Amino acid sequence: QVQLVESGGGLVQTGGSLRLSCVASGRTFSAYGMGWFRQAPGKEREVVSVISATGRNTFHRDSVKGRFTISRDNAKNTVDLQMNSLKPEDTGVYYCAASPTSFSTLLRSYPYWGQGTQVTVSS
Secondary structure (H helix, E strand, C coil): CCCEEEECCEEEECCCCEEEEEEECCCCHHHCEEEEEEECCCCCCEEEEEECCCCCCEEECHHHCCCEEEEEECCCCEEEEEECCCCHHHCEEEEEEEECCCCCCCHHHCCEECCCEEEEEEC
8 A cells, every 4th residue: 555645736827836746655665656647627637757666767748848857766755746837738636646567657557646736827
């Protein structure tokens, strides 16, 4: 079992930055691939960024490449998402998720989810 708690969301203007953090419980955090997902109102949940268990491999969806960076600290059981140059289309609830599969962009690979944190980017 893995429990996840996100923090760091908020309201920011276009072009601003936010850093999301996710703290995981459990002693086997380093065995899990981690991902950040988001869901905008009226839309399906989508993958944003993924990082492998070791942190060597990362994925960012095309629309956030060059603006978002995912990182993890296995000693602290944390995974962060640094978001720069934010746009109104980045608005949504952001979820941290854990997968026993080391590296996956598929939602169905993630059985453990946090409660989500709201990110709102004003134009």
